[in-house]
Amino acid sequence: MKIRKPLKHKGFINIPRRVTLLLRDGNLDFGFYNFLLHEVDWYKPHPTFGCIPKTDIDLAIDGGCHPSTIGRRKAKLLKYGLIEITENGYMKIKDFEKFTMRVAMKLSHLEVATLHEDIAQTQSIIAEVQSQIANPQHNRQEIEGSFNTYPHNDSKVSNDEIVNLDDIPF
Secondary structure, three states: OOOOOOOOOOOOOOOOHHHHHHHOOOOOOHHHHHHHHHHOOOOOOOOOOOEEOOOHHHHHHHHOOOHHHHHHHHHHHHHHOOEEEOOOOOEEEOOHHHHOHHHHHHHHOOOOOOHHHHHHHHHHHHHHHHHHHHOHHHHHHHHHOOEEEOOHHHOEEEOOOOOOHHHOOO
């Protein structure tokens, strides 16, 4: 017997305003796309990270509709190239990284006029963020480079600031 997880009603996701570019042609069911974004597994250690780990039946129950409705809407999103099906049979939102905090914040500062511009900008920012994640040693050196570690109480003090720890009242 499969145990169903209850819907989550806490937390948040980042949805950049540029996602509304998907609505311009009038054929996309944005509500369903938004619903799927809420169902994505956003926890990186999970093997289903970036995927929707639910069946069409589970999605239909959570969405209050018939499984055939889920199938039709899923087919439309596949047709537009907004989702893909993984080897394990999970739905995956294409470029789901654009809804992560780092990428969404960077995208929010850029002007965009067309969906093609959105795709190009999104891919370049995702590549930039992934390279930053892939090189954590470099990032750590940048952060720690401006600090010295003093042996007394393992305090970290900026190079610009000299503090005598004996002067601090405890």
